[in-house]
Amino acid sequence: MCGIVGYLGPQDAVPILLEGLARLEHRGYDSAGLAVLTDAGAVRVAKRAGRVRDLAAGLPKRFAGHLGIGHTRWATHGPATDANAHPHTDASGRVAVVHNGILDNAATLRARLAERGVPLTSDTDTEVLAHLVAAATADTLEEKVRQALGQVEGTWGLAVLHADHPGEIVVACNGSPLILGVGNGEMYVASDLAALVRHTTRVVMLEDGELATVTADGFTTSTGKGAQEIDVDPDSYEAGDHESFMRKEISEQPSAAESVLRGRLDERFGTTHLGGLNLDARESRAVRRVKILGCGSSYYVGQMGAGLIEELARVPADAEPASEFRYRNPIIELDTLYVAVSQSGETVDTLLAVQEIRRKGGRVIGLVNVVGSAIARACDGGIYLHAGPEVAVASTKALTNMFLGFALLALQLGRVRDLSVADGRRLVAALEQLPGKMKEVLDTEPQIAEIARELSRAESLFFVGRVRGYPVAREGAQKFKEITYRHAEAYPTSELKHGPLALIAPEVPTVAIVPADELTERNIGALHEIAARGGPLVVVTHPEVDLTGLDVRRIDVPRSEVELDPVLLTIPLQLLAYHAAQELGLDIDKPRNLAKSVTVE
Structure with missing residues (x-):
C-alpha cells in the first residue's frame, strides 16, 4: 500500500527518486521521504507528512548522492507525521530503511529495544528494522538484513542502505512485491513498474522470501534468477490530456474490453479459448461448485460473475470477501473451482486466501491484471485481464474487464455442460458488440x-x-x-x-x-x-x-x-x-x- 524506489548509478539519485515517488503516489500519499548516501559517506534523510510535491519543495540545499532510496507511505502504525514518514534510521543515522507491509511482532521488538536503551523516535513498526540491521553482527549488508529479518514476523518489501557498505542497496520481499530495474551501469528498485518504465524495460521480479544485493553494475539474488524484458508502453502510465487518471481510465474501457476479448471468442462453436486456465474439458465438467474471492470492487464484480456462472453453466457459484475467507477455517472441496480476483495481483487478503486454498489441496485460478504478480504466480492458472495500467485508486476499466473475464469463464464452463451452441453463439456475438455499446454509454x-x-x-x-x-x-x-x-x-x-x-x-x-x-x-x-x-x-x-x-x-x-x-x-x-x-x-x-x-x- 506504499511505494518504494531506489537508485544506484552515475546520476544524481534525488531527481530520479522524486520522479519515481510521484509515479507511485497512488500507492500511498500521506507522507514521503528520501535517504541518500552522499559522496562523503554520510546518510542524509529528508521526509515529511503530505504529498511528494511537499517533500520536493522542502528539500535542503545540496541534498544529493548517487545512491538513494525513497518511499511514499499509507499509514498503518501511527498517524501521518514527519517522524512516522519513511525512511527510518538507526540511532547512529548510518542505516536507512524503507518498508512496505506490516511487522506483526513489532510491539514485542520495540519493547526489547527500549529495554536495551535504544531510542525510538516514531510510532512505526518499520523503525525496528533499522535498529535490528544496525545491531546485526554479520560482515555483509545482505547477511545483516537476513539476520534482522530472522527476528521479525509479518510481511515486507524493503530496501536498506548502510554508510559502512557504500555502493550497494539490499532489498527483500515477503508478501509485498519488489522489482529490480536493470540499466546501463545503473540499477533501479521499485515496488511497481510505474516507477521504472521511463528508465528501463529489463526487470527482475523478486519472489517471496528472496533477498538481493544491488550495485550500480548489477545484482545478485538468493535464487540466482536473471532479468527479463517486459513489453510496456511508458505513455500508458501518463494521464495525457485527461484531467485525471480516473477520467482517462473510464474512457479507455471500450479499448480495454477489446483487448481482453481479442483471440478468445470462438463463434463457430459458441465458446471461448482460455488456455491459461490449465483446465481441459474433462476437468471443467468435474467442477461442481465455483467460489469467487475478492476485496472491494473485486468482490462486487465477483458477485456479478457468480450470477453469470450460475446462469450459463448451471453450477452453484457464490462470491465472498477474501479478507474473511481464511479466518473462518473454510472447507476446501476438491471439486470446487476457486477464483481469485485482483487488479494488482498483490492484494494481500486475496493472496493469503489463495495460499490457504493451495495448502489444502484446492484448485484456484486468478483473474488479475498485472502479469507476473504474486497472485498470478500463486494460482494454478488464470485469465489475464489486459486492461493496461490502472493508476487511479477507484477501479474502472479493470473492473469492466473482470466482468468480461467472468463472462468468458462462464461461457466456457457452460459449453462443456448444457449450454447450447445457439446460446453460445448468441453470447459470443453480444460480447463482440460490447465495446461499441460502451462507447454509446460514454457518449x-x-x-x-x-x-x-x-x-x-x-x-x-x-x-x-x-x-x-x-x-x-x-x-x-x-x-x-x-x-x-x-x-x-x-x-x-x-x-x-x-x-x-x-x-x-x-x-x-x-x-x-x-x-x-x-x-x-x-x-x-x-x-x-x-x-x-x-x-x-x-x-x-x-x-x-x-x-x-x-x-x-x-x-x-x-x-x-x-x-x-x-x-x-x-x-x-x-x-x-x-x-x-x-x-x-x-x-x-x-x-x-x-x-x-x-x-x-
Whole structure:
C-alpha cells in the first residue's frame, strides 16, 4: 500500500527518486521521504507528512548522492507525521530503511529495544528494522538484513542502505512485491513498474522470501534468477490530456474490453479459448461448485460473475470477501473451482486466501491484471485481464474487464455442460458488440454529469437493484463513497420495505438499477414506493422501460443480452461518482485514507 524506489548509478539519485515517488503516489500519499548516501559517506534523510510535491519543495540545499532510496507511505502504525514518514534510521543515522507491509511482532521488538536503551523516535513498526540491521553482527549488508529479518514476523518489501557498505542497496520481499530495474551501469528498485518504465524495460521480479544485493553494475539474488524484458508502453502510465487518471481510465474501457476479448471468442462453436486456465474439458465438467474471492470492487464484480456462472453453466457459484475467507477455517472441496480476483495481483487478503486454498489441496485460478504478480504466480492458472495500467485508486476499466473475464469463464464452463451452441453463439456475438455499446454509454456523459452535480449535494444516498442489478448497485455505492466521501449504501430493491424505507426522505436520493428483464415491473413498483415517500430518484435503465407516472432523472443505456447487461449498467455509476467528486473539488485519483494496492491486512 506504499511505494518504494531506489537508485544506484552515475546520476544524481534525488531527481530520479522524486520522479519515481510521484509515479507511485497512488500507492500511498500521506507522507514521503528520501535517504541518500552522499559522496562523503554520510546518510542524509529528508521526509515529511503530505504529498511528494511537499517533500520536493522542502528539500535542503545540496541534498544529493548517487545512491538513494525513497518511499511514499499509507499509514498503518501511527498517524501521518514527519517522524512516522519513511525512511527510518538507526540511532547512529548510518542505516536507512524503507518498508512496505506490516511487522506483526513489532510491539514485542520495540519493547526489547527500549529495554536495551535504544531510542525510538516514531510510532512505526518499520523503525525496528533499522535498529535490528544496525545491531546485526554479520560482515555483509545482505547477511545483516537476513539476520534482522530472522527476528521479525509479518510481511515486507524493503530496501536498506548502510554508510559502512557504500555502493550497494539490499532489498527483500515477503508478501509485498519488489522489482529490480536493470540499466546501463545503473540499477533501479521499485515496488511497481510505474516507477521504472521511463528508465528501463529489463526487470527482475523478486519472489517471496528472496533477498538481493544491488550495485550500480548489477545484482545478485538468493535464487540466482536473471532479468527479463517486459513489453510496456511508458505513455500508458501518463494521464495525457485527461484531467485525471480516473477520467482517462473510464474512457479507455471500450479499448480495454477489446483487448481482453481479442483471440478468445470462438463463434463457430459458441465458446471461448482460455488456455491459461490449465483446465481441459474433462476437468471443467468435474467442477461442481465455483467460489469467487475478492476485496472491494473485486468482490462486487465477483458477485456479478457468480450470477453469470450460475446462469450459463448451471453450477452453484457464490462470491465472498477474501479478507474473511481464511479466518473462518473454510472447507476446501476438491471439486470446487476457486477464483481469485485482483487488479494488482498483490492484494494481500486475496493472496493469503489463495495460499490457504493451495495448502489444502484446492484448485484456484486468478483473474488479475498485472502479469507476473504474486497472485498470478500463486494460482494454478488464470485469465489475464489486459486492461493496461490502472493508476487511479477507484477501479474502472479493470473492473469492466473482470466482468468480461467472468463472462468468458462462464461461457466456457457452460459449453462443456448444457449450454447450447445457439446460446453460445448468441453470447459470443453480444460480447463482440460490447465495446461499441460502451462507447454509446460514454457518449451520454454530459447528461450524467448534470445529474451527478445534483447528487453531490446529498449527504447520503441509496443504490438499489435486484438479482443481476444488486451487485451493480453495490459497486455503484462503493465508487460514490470512496471518491465523494458521501455516505452511500446499497440494498437489494426487494429489501427496502424490510427496514431501509424508513430512511427515504426528500434529502436522500436513490439511484435505482432497473434493466428491462423479468423483474422490471417489480422494480418499478419499488420506485413508486420511494416516490410516495418523497425520495428523489435517479434510474439507470434501458430505453424501452416505461417509467410513466414517475418523476425521475433517467439514464438510458443500450441493451445487450440480459446476462451481459450488468457491465453496461455499471459504467454510468462510475461517471456519476466521478462528476460528483469533481463538483465537490476533491482529489479524484487519490481519495483520502485509501491506496491502490492493499498489501497489508
